[in-house]
Amino acid sequence: MKLGRIWNKLATPKRIPRFYSIIVGIVLVAGFIVPMAYDNHQLYPRPTPQLQIDEQDPFAPYDRGGTPLTAPGIVKSQYPQFAAKQGYVTGYLSPISILVSNTTLYFGTSIYSSPGGLIDEILYYSRGFDTVLESSILMMAFVVASWVALNFTMKRKED
């Protein structure tokens, strides 16, 4: 078959997603033979696996130490000079969290394990701009979806 024919057959909106996903699938399968050489100096270091569990720490495996507003916990950031108050709320526990962490050893793996905590510090402090972008992506998705729902573009042919 001639190349021009192939291009013309390809240039159909229906065929492009299939073509694209085939390419993505081939690349993903080829990824199995790529050697996994990870960087050892990761941005967010972790203690040895099971270390905190063996120490009977109720916050295991997420204990990062620190006292709220007085001593910072272990939170690393890429540019510490731009995040001077890093880690000061990592050790914060809500009253319910204190109660639960005193009664059970498995507080760290429960759903309320990060009341202030590491996740919020990364989300809202050192990488706060990402949160702004993520919520604007969500807002735009809702704008498009509500416009489509309000205008009933699906039932266009029945008008």
Added chain:
Amino acid sequence: MDISILGGPILGIIPLGDIVLYFTPFNLFMFAAALAFTALIAISSTESQVEAEFGTLKNREVKVDKAEFKLRRFLAIVCGLATAGAMVTGDLFDFTLFVTLIGIVNIGIVAAVKEIDVLDAAFQYGLIAMIGTLPLFGGAALILASTGTISLLQIVQIPYTTSLMLFGSILFFLGVAGETGVAPFFATKAEMFRTPGSPFLLIIHLSSLLIIVRTIEILLIINKPF
């Protein structure tokens, strides 16, 4: 590859915590181009369009309803702003988020046309944009895993390139191609640019072009082929 070879000397940075935006003359030019086009979209009144008549020397004015283009215009402005942001960001994950924002806004621009064929094309584009998020974020995550950082100013100081970095870059490029690279194809297939009153839809082309140029710059920064 050094940032100063690709884009000229760094004129300044905006630190937002770990996310550091940096300005070079190259990025600043693309930033200004995207912002200028967005400003044109915002101030122009495109709902009345003057066309030259065939065979005579007269002009003909084509008017369309303003309400029909309200949403598409708003989404085009958001698309322009996101493109401008993606031009100056110095953080890989931030860049992927900007690309995703452009992708979702492009779906909206293509989908806000009340014609069956265009909506079919919009559906296919939505599929490809959703598939594209997997290689996009997967590639960014692999680059983070292999370099240990997603700040471009830090990645540029790493002297070596591993095969995992290259693989992550290929996935990342595939993701960008799926999110914004194919958008002009679907918009052109649906003949959207010839609709009266909507020349601002060319922002799809502009954003796709600028994002691809910036992606190539980022991939050169990560992989250092020279």
